[in-house]
Structures are given as structure tokens and as C-alpha cells.
Amino acid sequence: MPSPLELTASSFGQFGEPAGTFCLITSEDGSGAFALDTAAGGRSGYSDGLMLTLPAGRSLGELLARSVPPDAHVLAVCPGRFLDSPSPEQLGKRKLAVLPAGSTPLTVGHMQYYLRSAAETAIGLQERTADDFFERVATSERLTIVDDSSGSEAEFDHTAGECVWNQQAGPLEPGEQQIFPPGKLSVTANEITAFRPDARLLGLNGELTLHGWPIVHRHADPADAADQQKLFEALSAVVSHPVTLRVAAGAVERITPQTSGGRPAAEALQRLLDDDPRYRVIWELGFGINATTEAIPANCGPNEVYGGPAGTVNLGLGITPTTRFALAFLCRRSSLLTSDGTPVLGARKAVRRGRMQRVSSAGCGCH
Known part of the structure; x- marks a missing residue:
């Protein structure tokens, strides 16, 4: 140790x-x-x-x-x-x-890295980044997620149906709880810890590209650890070989590997969707904004806050313990754009604009 x-x-x-x-x-x-x-x-x-x-x-x-x-x-x-x-x-x-040190197999070295990284995180800058994000999202009727490398594009009309915006970033107020290291913003179709299989991000339609480290959370049963690792290894193909999701009204309709190297990930994900249709729901559309913490090349839950230099899009499927596993995918090449094409975060550079109410609450329930 x-x-x-x-x-x-x-x-x-x-x-x-x-x-x-x-x-x-x-x-x-x-x-x-x-x-x-x-x-x-x-x-x-x-x-x-x-x-x-x-x-x-x-x-x-x-x-x-x-x-x-x-x-x-x-x-x-x-x-x-x-x-x-x-x-x-x-x-x-x-x-x-x-x-979160129980839902994914963090080593002591991983935890010590995240603690050191959190100590280096500029909280004031993170708060300003979150304010900038919500201000510009609030003034745009529709958002677009694009991957310039693959050409995939999905539209998100956040005025369609119910949306709950969550902030796990910036300073805490008395009575608040937050993931650590801080640095994630997200939107869900219901309270983030209360899964409803009928809830949908109804305004999310089009194609999304998975390209980056996956995260496979499990709940408290240690007997799930072996299958958790096996699933993570299969899904890890998307690190080098992107996979496209075709989404309609917030649910996955089709999974397509962009190259033959992405087939193991696409097949593993397809088996999950066939075995449990609840995985078809895009439960969370997330945005990592921690510019200090690097993504560790392993199954590490705190990778969800990874923002790189300009923010990172990520997707969440399933939620424990309702589903056996909860999956998150970093989409490192994707960008979030406003309706006039202005980048909010991601691979294209962001600019500033307007204001939106959001909830500071209990992370993703995958601690």
C-alpha cells in the first residue's frame, strides 16, 4: 500500500x-x-x-x-x-x-490521486464555468451535440418534457452534498437518484458518438464484481474505436460500431439492452468541467468529472440498484452547441451568454 x-x-x-x-x-x-x-x-x-x-x-x-x-x-x-x-x-x-470509492474498483493510488487533484481544483473558476454554462443553455431553445470527427449529430430540445438540471461543481452551501472531486453538470428527466423507466429526455434525438473511457458502476453486491470487470473490458474498445448510438426521444434505437474494432463494445452494449430494456434510456446527459483532474485509464467513477481544457460531454445509461450496473461514457470528441451554433463546451471553443436554475444535491447515487 x-x-x-x-x-x-x-x-x-x-x-x-x-x-x-x-x-x-x-x-x-x-x-x-x-x-x-x-x-x-x-x-x-x-x-x-x-x-x-x-x-x-x-x-x-x-x-x-x-x-x-x-x-x-x-x-x-x-x-x-x-x-x-x-x-x-x-x-x-x-x-x-x-x-465515490465503492461502485468502481478504485485502488488506494487512484483515491490519493483524486484527493490531490481536488486540492488543486480552482473552485471559483469552476463556479464561473458552471454559471456560464447555465446562462447560455437557458437562452437557447435547442442544443446540439456534434462529433466533428465522425459527423454524428444529435439535437436536444430541453424545453420538451420535464428536465432536471444538476450541478455538482463549485462551492458548497450548508446542507448541500456533492461528488468529489467536484466538476460535473448534468440533465436528467427525473430526480437524478430516483429512476423512472418511463421518464425520458424527450427532446434528445439523433446520433451520439461514444469515444473515451467507459465507466461501469455496480451496487453493493460483491458477487457482481467479476461481471463488472468483464463488461468494462468489452466496453473499453470505445477508447480507440468509436461507437454510434441512434437515439429517438431519449432512448437508444440502434448501436453501430464505426469500425470493426468497436464491435466488442457494440455487441456488449446490445446484449445489455436486449436483456434489460431499461438500459435503452439515456438517463443522464452529463458535462464534465473539472479542468484539473485527468481521466484515469481504468474503471474509475470519478472520471465522470473529467473536463479537459474545454469541458467534456458524457452519457449515463441505467442506475443502480434499479439496474444491475450503471454505465457512463465519456464523449471526448463531442461538442455542445447552442441553437445558433455557438459552442458551450467540448471540442469547439465556448463563449459567454444568459441564467438557469439548477439543483445542488446528491451526486449520481453511485458512491
């Missing part, structure tokens, strides 16, 4: 100004991987530091409510544990950030 990574609480800008207690929560598998600067005052800036282990059989929400001061800033990094989001009553006025 790598040497313990010492965390200085004040390094994580999403919590805002240090005040009161900073609490690091980890699991038994994480003991020895992290150390917390708990000196009162000192360089941490907090009056107190608290490091807790989440016992087997106890939920994160229960531990928060029973053992963590009511106004604490809390970072949860629990290797091997799937963390369900605490209720608003359990969270109270605490600020909570969760590094």
Missing part, C-alpha cells in the same frame, strides 16, 4: 472558508491510506479535526447524525463501501463531499 496521504482540510476549496470542525470519514479498508491534519488552528484553519471509521452495517447518514458536529465540513472516502446519500434531516447544515 502507498504511504498514507496527509490531508490538509483547508486545501479543499469547495467547502469554503475553514470554520469549526473538519471531519474525514473512511471505511476499514481505508484505514492507513489517509491521515488528517487535526491540529487545532494551525495550517488547517479549522478549530478541530475529526477522523471517523464508518462501521460495517451503519449508513453514512446515521454516522453523520450521531457522531458529527451539526455544522461540520465532511469528506467521505470509504473504499469498498457503496454510500447511499444521507437524508436532508441526517445531513442537516453540514457540508458533505463524497469520493
Whole structure:
């Protein structure tokens, strides 16, 4: 195991100004991987530091409510544990950030990388990027997702049906929780953690290109780990060999590999759709805006925040535990454009424009 990574609480800008207690929560598998600067005052800036282990059989929400001061800033990094989001009553006025370390097989080295990356993330810049995104999306009736390399194009009319916009980026307010590292914006057809098989992004139509590292989340059953890895390996063909999805009213109608090298990924995805039609739903249209965190070439859930220099489009299919796995695909060559062709993010350069309300809530439910 790598040497313990010492965390200085004040390094994580999403919590805002240090005040009161900073609490690091980890699991038994994480003991020895992290150390917390708990000196009162000192360089941490907090009056107190608290490091807790989440016992087997106890939920994160229960531990928060029973053992963590009511106004604490809390970072949860629990290797091997799937963390369900605490209720608003359990969270109270605490600020909570969760590094998803149970739904994908993160190594200690991966987790330490994401923690260091989060400490380097410019939260103020990220907030301005999010504001810019929502302002320009709000003033455009329709959006277009294009992949200039393959020629694929999909239109997204976000005024069609119900859309919930989510922000997992920028500073936290009391009572809010966020993924860690921060840096993802998204839109879903329903509350992000409450899957409805009949919900659709009705205005999403056309072709989308998958080209980048896939992510395969599982829920709490360790027996799913072998099939999770097998599926990830098959889908990883899209890193070098793009696959096109034909989408109508927010549901996948056809999967086509652009070259023969993409056939294993297309076939694996087609089997999932045939076995469980709920995977046909584009559950989440996501946008990574973290410009500091690189995409790790492995099955790593936090890769979803990867934004590169200009933001990255990603797609989400399925949601655990409703579906056995939840899939996310980075679309690194794609761009999001407004109705007049102005790039919002992605491979084409973005410019500034208007304002939109969004929800700061509990990540994707795949902790």
C-alpha cells in the first residue's frame, strides 16, 4: 500500500472558508491510506479535526447524525463501501463531499490521486464555468451535440418534457452534498437518484458518438464484481474505436460500431439492452468541467468529472440498484452547441451568454 496521504482540510476549496470542525470519514479498508491534519488552528484553519471509521452495517447518514458536529465540513472516502446519500434531516447544515470509492474498483493510488487533484481544483473558476454554462443553455431553445470527427449529430430540445438540471461543481452551501472531486453538470428527466423507466429526455434525438473511457458502476453486491470487470473490458474498445448510438426521444434505437474494432463494445452494449430494456434510456446527459483532474485509464467513477481544457460531454445509461450496473461514457470528441451554433463546451471553443436554475444535491447515487 502507498504511504498514507496527509490531508490538509483547508486545501479543499469547495467547502469554503475553514470554520469549526473538519471531519474525514473512511471505511476499514481505508484505514492507513489517509491521515488528517487535526491540529487545532494551525495550517488547517479549522478549530478541530475529526477522523471517523464508518462501521460495517451503519449508513453514512446515521454516522453523520450521531457522531458529527451539526455544522461540520465532511469528506467521505470509504473504499469498498457503496454510500447511499444521507437524508436532508441526517445531513442537516453540514457540508458533505463524497469520493465515490465503492461502485468502481478504485485502488488506494487512484483515491490519493483524486484527493490531490481536488486540492488543486480552482473552485471559483469552476463556479464561473458552471454559471456560464447555465446562462447560455437557458437562452437557447435547442442544443446540439456534434462529433466533428465522425459527423454524428444529435439535437436536444430541453424545453420538451420535464428536465432536471444538476450541478455538482463549485462551492458548497450548508446542507448541500456533492461528488468529489467536484466538476460535473448534468440533465436528467427525473430526480437524478430516483429512476423512472418511463421518464425520458424527450427532446434528445439523433446520433451520439461514444469515444473515451467507459465507466461501469455496480451496487453493493460483491458477487457482481467479476461481471463488472468483464463488461468494462468489452466496453473499453470505445477508447480507440468509436461507437454510434441512434437515439429517438431519449432512448437508444440502434448501436453501430464505426469500425470493426468497436464491435466488442457494440455487441456488449446490445446484449445489455436486449436483456434489460431499461438500459435503452439515456438517463443522464452529463458535462464534465473539472479542468484539473485527468481521466484515469481504468474503471474509475470519478472520471465522470473529467473536463479537459474545454469541458467534456458524457452519457449515463441505467442506475443502480434499479439496474444491475450503471454505465457512463465519456464523449471526448463531442461538442455542445447552442441553437445558433455557438459552442458551450467540448471540442469547439465556448463563449459567454444568459441564467438557469439548477439543483445542488446528491451526486449520481453511485458512491
